[in-house]
Amino acid sequence: MADHPLITHKLTVMRDQRTPSPVFRQLTEELVTLLAYEATRNVRVTPVEIQTPVTSTIGVRIGDPRPLVVPILRAGLGMLDGMVKLLPSAEVGFLGMARNEETLEPTTYAERLPEDLSDRECFVLDPMLATGGSLGAAMDFLFRRGAKDVTAICLLAAPEGVAAIEKQVEGRDVTLVLGALDERLNEKGYIVPGLGDAGDRLYGTV
Numbered sequence: 001m002a003d004h005p006l007i008t009h010k011l012t013v014m015r016d017q018r019t020p021s022p023v024f025r026q027l028t029e030e031l032v033t034l035l036a037y038e039a040t041r042n043v044r045v046t047p048v049e050i051q052t053p054v055t056s057t058i059g060v061r062i063g064d065p066r067p068l069v070v071p072i073l074r075a076g077l078g079m080l081d082g083m084v085k086l087l088p089s090a091e092v093g094f095l096g097m098a099r100n101e102e103t104l105e106p107t108t109y110a111e112r113l114p115e116d117l118s119d120r121e122c123f124v125l126d127p128m129l130a131t132g133g134s135l136g137a138a139m140d141f142l143f144r145r146g147a148k149d150v151t152a153i154c155l156l157a158a159p160e161g162v163a164a165i166e167k168q169v170e171g172r173d174v175t176l177v178l179g180a181l182d183e184r185l186n187e188k189g190y191i192v193p194g195l196g197d198a199g200d201r202l203y204g205t206v
């Protein structure tokens, strides 16, 4: 869990129900940039030799093979720009998922991912980890295509969702990077205290 006053401050504004969509969107992008810094701490790099104006030296380059960023639509889309600003060499895949608000089960309505992920570092973006159903289904897609190394970035998580993911991915190389770990889920499967419905707050009720 990223623990930093900048993150807590931005999350506090996002949690406030009076915060309008444009500010909520802006803060989502800013927050993902801060969390991405932590999430990419061990990103794969290739040594490269370069010439400075003074001498030759060895540096590193990210992007061989290109990392894959996968936002879970809709709400994860709000995190994409912030992530690719920090990781411009990344390729982007898409998963569209909607949680049935009665059963809390996710259904997948869109999928566009590379066929073979066996050599790719994957970064999944979803602001909310509630029951873990959506993120768990996204991880299944990635593992079925051979992914070995998956990092998920979520702005808020419930302990129930974290436990569900830990159980599902036991023995796999999975990292969860969280802006905050909240108290619990309520009877409707919403994170408490949470911030409400992230997709609706980003894009409106459709």
Ligand code: PRP
Binding pocket: 072, 073, 074, 075, 076, 097, 098, 099, 100, 104, 106, 126, 127, 128, 129, 130, 131, 132, 133, 134, 135, 161, 189, 197, 198, 199, 200
């Ligand atoms: C929200 C959120 C996650 C999911 C979390 O999406 O963005 O994807 O719910 O809940 P879970 O952990 O219980 O699966 P939603 O299904 O509301 O779709 P949206 O992004 O289009 O609003």
Ligand code: URA
Binding pocket: 128, 130, 189, 190, 191, 192, 194, 195, 196, 197, 198, 199
């Ligand atoms: N999805 C959201 O957008 N918010 C929650 O609190 C739970 C699921």
